[in-house]
Amino acid sequence: MREGAHLIKRLPIHYGWIILAAGTLGSFMTLPGQTAGVSVFFDPVTQELGISRTWASVAYSAGTLAGILPAPLVGRWIDKRGPRITATIIAAALALACAYMAMVRSELMLLIGFAMLRGTAISGLSLVSGYVVNLWFVQRRGIAAAAASLGVAAGSMVFPPLIDFLIAQYGWRGAYVALALLVAMTILPVAALVFRGRPETLGLRPDAGLPPVAGRTLEEPSFTRKEALGTGVFWLLSAVGFLTNAIGTALLLNHFSIMLGTGIERGAALVLLSALAAVQVTTTLGTGALVDHYEPRRLVPFSMAALAAASLLPAVGSGIVISWMYALCVGAAYGSQQAISAAGYAQYFGRDNLGAIRGTASLFGVSGAAFGPLPFAASIDWTGNYTYALIGSGALSLACGAAAFIVKPPAPP
Incomplete structure (x- = not known):
């Protein structure tokens, strides 16, 4: 029996709950490499280095793409070595990436720093944190994975004001040193001491010891990556991730500009962002609970319909009612996709690989975030508004939602 199994079995609570908390913390601590965290540094970094925001944005996109390219290899490494050792190395690498950012002196160093941050946070810590929760929850995977993914939403609320405070107190370089220490003192020891592989190897049942869900089979599928790539469901889930990240990133990046086009001033637009986040949290948990009882592909039309509505509403209307409907739809689209993605791949393809x-699938989601804003930038430059980009986004979302009715569940390999 694995190291520490005897002690783990004697704990007063099932170790699955501890894994869930650790996975949530891992998602939370990805924020130094998430857009919400990096964006706070943009102005002070560009001003001190004497570079334009445009160049910094291009470097960020290039760094994002460079950082996610190793994701399939990282995923295979996690399968081979297990979540404990890989999460420990990844957390240490994220701390080093933050420390490196404090030493950036040139444009090239900044690009390398962005690639390090995005790679260790998105291709690394985010991937392994979701992975470990999926190992420990099977029939309750939907709600558990959804709850763990809320760490990112919580981090998006906590880290920006924290980073802003650190920059005001210690400058942006000092703030990055503080983030490096924070990562080293929180998720690094948690990864080394808490993360574990499958519960069965420790003599425990999955799903935190909760009773099986009525009507659900206990048999799990087992697909290799090659077999998963040959299924329509894999490409459906990847398309949903790509579109949600591409369109959602573009909408949020241009939120104030889009809202101004509908007649909403900055103060009211800020309120809409808070409402959006609240809806996202609620929808994530609600969809996660549904994933435990329904096939993930059956929930895709709802997610894509919400994304289509979010895209089309500001293109065809204006005013406070349209703006509130828009914010609610963006939150619903993000929240539902987050839950579908968090549990869907494990539901269809099992835990073995x-x-x-997930490493291969993450290429699509993160590349969507990198490329998504480009059509919106082209639309505003060429026409003076976002109408064409919004209508095109809505049409693609509806097409993806319709595809969910055609794609069939994968046959056992």
Whole structure:
């Protein structure tokens, strides 16, 4: 029996709950490499280095793409070595990436720093944190994975004001040193001491010891990455991730500009962002609970319909009612996709090669975030508004939602 199994079995609570908390913390601590965290540094960094925001944005997109390219290899590495050792190394690398950012002196160093941050946070810590929760929850995976993914939403609320405070107190370089220490003192020891592989190897049942869900089979599928890539469901889930990240990133990046086009001033637009986040949290948990009882692909039309509505509403209307409907739809689209993605791949393809499968799928989601804003930038430059980009986004979302009715569940390999 694995190291520490005897002690783990004697704990007063099932170790699955501890894994869930650790996975949530891992998602939370990805924020130094998430857009919400990096964006706070943009102005002070560009001003001190004497570079334009445009160049910094291009470097960020290039760094994002460079950082996610190793994701399939990282996923296979997690499958081979297990979540404990890989999460420990990844957390240490994220701390080093933050420390490196404090030493950036040139444009090239900044690009390398962005690639390090995005790679260790998105291709690394985010991937392994979701992976470990999926290992420990099977029939309750939907709600558990959804709850763990809320760490990112919580981090998006906590880290920006924290980073802003650190910059005001110690400058942006000092703030990055503080983030490096924070990562080293929180998720690094948690990864080394808490993360574990499958519960069965410790003599425990999955799903935190909760009774099986009525009507659900206990048999799990087992797909290799190659077999998963040959299924329509894999490409459906990847398309949903790509579109949600592409369109959602573009909408949020241009939120104030889009709202101004509908007649909403900055103060009211800020309120809409808060409402959006609240809806996202609620929808994530609600969709996660549904994933435990329904096939993930059956929930895709709802997610894509919400994304289509979010895209089309500001293109065809204006005013406070349209703006509130828009914010609610963006939150619903993000929240539902987050839950579908968090549990869907494991539901369809099993746990045996989950790291490799999720690593490949993450290429699509993160590349969507990198490329998504470009059509919106082209639309505003060429026409003076976002109408064409919004209508095109709505049409693609509806097409993806319709595809969910055609795609069939994968047959056992």
